[in-house]
Amino acid sequence: MxxxxxxxxxxxxxxxxxxxxxxxxxxxxxHVPALLPAEAVKLLQEGNARFVAGTPQHPHFNLEQVKETAEHGQHPFVTILACSDSRVPLTVIFDRGIGDIFSVQAAGNVSGSAQLGSIEYGVAHAGTPLVVVLGHTKCGAVTAACTDGGHEGHIEYLVQKINPAVRQTQLVTGKTGKDIIESTCQNNVFLQIEALKTNSKILSDAVKNGEIIIVGAIYDIETGKVTFLETSHKPIETPLKKSPRFRSNNKNRR
Ligand SMILES: [Zn+2]
CATH class of the missing domain: 1.20.5 (Single alpha-helices involved in coiled-coils or other helix-helix interfaces)
Structure with a gap:
């Protein structure tokens, strides 16, 4: 007993x-409430403001976060297609850390199959509610396209991707060459956003279904400031309907 x-x-x-x-x-x-696209934009804006003010907090910038993300996987809040330029280090300029930003970089922030596949992964598998195409001032790739340079090797491929933005800027401004570099940087961002939606069904469907938004921004390499560009498609503050597929895979990263 x-x-x-x-x-x-x-x-x-x-x-x-x-x-x-x-x-x-x-x-x-x-279930941890995930970020809405507009909230993800706000995180980037706040981080960049800290960076510009010289008061970075370096969130998630430590070995503890390395171990956390290794054990539990990554839950980035944004996928960013940016230029490869060494003056555009994403986690630094947005004052974020390990596991926050799914980065895809190619000179001129253009996209071929490798970049498209990476962005699709960031959206569909890493679950980011926001995609940012980030151009920057004084971009070498855009400068090459504007000044009829960059014909050597595979650089030509990049220039060809930027050429439609050059032609559009020439048409609108009536100017050419060095005079249109900065406005072409901006037009190139918009055209690369369109290219993402045209060339990727995963991305265009996610936009149509209100699961993500894709926005453009320009980084000023002289001031460190990022300016988000309003698009005619979806204002960045527009609240979007919730998507279980994407939201369940996200953690609030504040
Ligand atoms: Zn560049």
């Missing part, structure tokens, strides 16, 4: 332990 009581007590304690483990596990994996 005594043995039976001991066995029952042990079983009871094991059940309690299992229940506690389940409760803890459930707490860690319960």
């Amino acid at each position: 005594k043995t039976k009581t001991i066995i029952l007590t042990v079983l009871f304690l094991q059940l309690v332990t299992l229940f506690n483990i389940a409760a803890i596990f459930g707490a860690e994996h319960q």
Whole structure:
């Protein structure tokens, strides 16, 4: 009888332990409200403001976050297509850290198959509610396209991707060459956004379904400031309907 009581007590304690483990596990994996696209834009704007003010907080910039993301996976809040330029380090200029930004970089912030596949992964698998195409001032690739340069090797491929933006800027301004570099940088951002939607069904469907927004921005390499560009398609502050597929895969990264 005594043995039976001991066995029952042990079983009871094991059940309690299992229940506690389940409760803890459930707490860690319960639905955490994800960011809306406009909230993700706000995080970037706030981080860039800290960077420009010289008061960075370096969130998620430590070994603890390295271990956290290695163990639990990545939950970035934004996918950014930016230029490869070494003066445009994304986590620095947005004052973010490990696991925050899904970065895709190619000179001139253009996209071929490799970039498209990477952005699709950032959206469909890493679950970012926001895609930013980030151009920058004094862009070498855009400068080459505006001044009929960059014909060597595979650089020609990049220039060809930027040429429609050059032609559009020439048409609108009536100017050519060095005079249109900065306005072409901006037009190139808009055309690269269109290219993402034209060339990727995953991205265009996600936009149509209100699961993501794609916005453009320009980084000023002289001041460190990022300016978000309003598009005629969806203002960045427009609240979008919630998508379980994307929101369940996100954590609030504040
Ligand atoms: Zn560039």
